[in-house]
Amino acid sequence: MTKINKTRAIVLRKINYSDTSKIATFYTEEFGRVSGIIKSGRDSKSKIGAIIDQMNLVELVFYQKENRDIQLISQADLILHYPHIKEDYEKIKYSSAILELLYTLTIENEINRKLFRGLIKIFELLEKGYEEAKILFTRFLIFFIKELGYELQLTKCKHCQKELEKEETVFFNFESGFFCEECKIQIQAEVVFEKELYKIMLCLTNKKYGKIKISNKKIDRIIMFLVKYLSFHIPEFKGIKSLSY
Ligand SMILES: [Zn+2]
Structure with missing residues (x-):
């Protein structure tokens, strides 16, 4: 069964396919990652071929057939480039x-x-x-x-639940996550975050800190x-x- 789908999409990639077509991959709002063929997309006069360009935000219409990896793109309108x-x-x-x-x-x-x-x-x-x-x-x-x-769970020691914000140094183990100085005896420290670097990590994960340098x-x-x-x-x-x- 073929369905006609319409969705907003960001163009992730576009490659040549055969002498005339192109295949594009999108991250779409309604269907996740989808690939589709643009028939005659290599023709310089192809309007859809020009609109569907890497990074563009488009409104996409495509025919979706189950059990088919590459869908057929029938229309694209540019939203932002x-x-x-x-x-x-x-x-x-x-x-x-x-x-x-x-x-x-x-x-x-x-x-x-x-x-x-x-x-x-x-x-x-x-x-x-x-x-x-x-x-x-x-x-x-x-x-x-x-x-x-x-x-990533940043705020508390994964081992003893202690708040990490006031710690001088914070440690990390890929298996266990972030932990404090005291728990170092029990967990192997694979990455060491000095206070400043740890604070930067906190700022990057939390919008309330605003812009940072x-x-x-x-x-x-x-x-x-x-x-x-x-x-x-x-x-x-x-x-x-x-x-x-
Ligand atoms: Zn701890």
Whole structure:
């Protein structure tokens, strides 16, 4: 049975297919990750082919057939194309990293409207230049990890439940999570967070702290930690190519 579906979607990727067509992959509001073929999409006069471009937010119409991996795209209207992101090297780099995460780590047809809204929101903030692209990316990465089901529990020691905010140093074990100095005797510390770095992590996970300024070195350490954390939970995940960490 074929259904006609209409949904908002972000274009994650577009590749050539045969001499005339293109195949695009989307993260959609109503159907999760979906791939579809754009017939004659390689033709320079193809309106749909031009609208469906990486990073664009579109309203998509496609024919969905069960048991078919590649759906047939019949229409696309442009909603936003994020011109300020596309003219800035740093913004392109981190937006590409976001698209890559969605492309590689979401499950086909698994619906997550909250993730879709988070994606639209982060692109809006990148477009406006609300914070540095790298910081916005890190915020998104933390949110994304949570949406995948591996939320980081930051505020309390996983072992003794002690509040960690006043600790001088906070420790982390990939198996057990964050813990305090006293519990160090029982758990192996695989990552050490000095007070400042731990505070930055707290700020990044909580909106109430507002905008923050962080040195490049520190934010890189946090991104590397998060990537490692993600690959601990998802062994097939080998890092983010767009960032070449
Ligand atoms: Zn403890």
